[in-house]
Amino acid sequence: MRKLHLSLFTLAVFAATPALAQRAQPARPAAQSTAAVPNMGGVAPTLLGQYGDWGAYTASPGGKKLCFALAKPAKATTNPPNRPRDPVYMFISSRPAEKVKDEVSIVAGYGFKPATDASLDVTGSQFAMYTQNDGAWIKNAADETRLIEALRRGTDAVVKGTSSRGTATTDTYSLKGLAQALDKVGQECK
Numbered sequence: 408m409r410k411l412h413l414s415l416f417t418l419a420v421f422a423a424t425p426a427l428a429q430r431a432q433p434a435r436p437a438a439q440s441t442a443a444v445p446n447m448g449g450v451a452p453t454l455l456g457q458y459g460d461w462g463a464y465t466a467s468p469g470g471k472k473l474c475f476a477l478a479k480p481a482k483a484t485t486n487p488p489n490r491p492r493d494p495v496y497m498f499i500s501s502r503p504a505e506k507v508k509d510e511v512s513i514v515a516g517y518g519f520k521p522a523t524d525a526s527l528d529v530t531g532s533q534f535a536m537y538t539q540n541d542g543a544w545i546k547n548a549a550d551e552t553r554l555i556e557a558l559r560r561g562t563d564a565v566v567k568g569t570s571s572r573g574t575a576t577t578d579t580y581s582l583k584g585l586a587q588a589l590d591k592v593g594q595e596c597k
Contacts, residue, residue, distance in 0.1 A: 411470075418513070425577055432446075441511070443523055447535050448469050450466050450467050452464045452465065452466040453465050453466065453488075455591050455592070456553075456588070456591050457584075458584030458585070458587035458588045458591070459478075459570065459581070459583035459584020459585070459587070459588075460477050460478050460481065460580070460582075460583050460584055460585075461477065461478045461583075461584040461585045461588035461590040461596070462476065462477050462478070462588065462594050463475075463587075463589075463591040463592050464476075464477060465500070465595050470597055471502065471504040471505075471574055472499075472502070472503055472504065473500060473502050473594035473596075474500065474501045474502075474570055474592040474595045475497055475498055475499060475592060475594075476498070476499045476567075476585060476588035476591075477497070477498050477499075477501040478496060478580055478585070479494070479495065479496045479580075480495055480496070480497075480566075480578040480579055481563070481579055481580060481581040482577075482578070482579040483495055483576065483577070483579075483580075484577045484579045485575070485576050486522065486572065486574065486575050486576075486577075489572045490570075492511075492516030492517050492576075493516040493517065494514070494516055495514060495515060495540070495578055495590060496514050496546050497511070497512075497513055497564065497566070498511075498512045498513075498514065499511050499512075499555075499558075499585075499589065499592070500512070501587075501592055501593070501596040502534040502596070503524070503596050503597070508532040508596075509551065509552075509555045509589065510544070510546050510551065511527075511544065511545055511551065511554055511555070511558070512542055512543065513525065513527070513536065513542065513543040513544075513566050513568075513578075514536070514541055514542055515538075515541050515542070515543065515566075515568055515576065515578075516541065516576075517541060517570040517571070517574070518541055518570065518571040518575075519538035519539070519540070519541065519542075519543065519568055519569065519570065519571065520538075520569045520570060520571050521571065522569075522575070523538060523569055524536060524537055524538060524546060525537075525543040525566060525567060525568035525569075526539050526566070526567045526568075527543075527545075527554070527564060527565070527566050528559065528564065528565045529554065529557040529558055529563075529564045529565075530560070530562060530563070530564075530584075531553040532553075532554075532557045532561075534546075534554050534557075535547070536566070536568075538568065540585045541543070543566070543568065557587070558582055558585055559582075559585065559586045559589065561580075561582050562582055562583075563579055563581055563582055564579070564580045564582060565577060565578060565579050565580075566580070569576045581588040586593050
């Protein structure tokens with residue numbers, strides 16, 4: 408339940424953040440306004456900084472501090488081609504009150520096919536992801552530290568999955584700026 412709630416929160420944040428919801432230009436300004444981000448339980452996320460393709464944010468829904476890094480794929484494909492999807496992104500969160508640090512989740516922009524896994528490839532290292540509704544998380548929690556290390560060192564991450572309607576998707580994320588965004592998140596949510 409915690410993961411489903413979190414993905415709904417981040418979907419609202421992502422959809423309302425203009426710089427992340429639209430990838431019109433490869434270069435982005437160093438700072439962006441979060442004025443368009445809706446209040447979540449009376450609290451709007453605050454942009455801590457934009458680092459390459461990754462933004463670092465903080466919020467305190469329900470009085471519990473949440474820090475996260477967020478990015479949209481640099482390239483997204485579907486098979487069959489041109490299938491419509493809701494916003495797609497990778498989200499890495501830390502929630503000190505729950506003793507959660509660097510939890511990786513994917514929002515696919517569609518409901519995953521029930522009882523199927525997704526995969527995440529980071530520069531040749533494979534990670535199985537379990538799916539629920541439109542979200543995916545690492546299947547073996549013991550591999551999360553290894554995944555974060557691979558993401559910090561890698562150049563791109565490729566997520567593959569299948570929608571409930573049988574559409575195969577491949578989303579490629581640039582990892583440019585991720586290490587800096589995670590460092591900022593780590594400083595903010597110790």
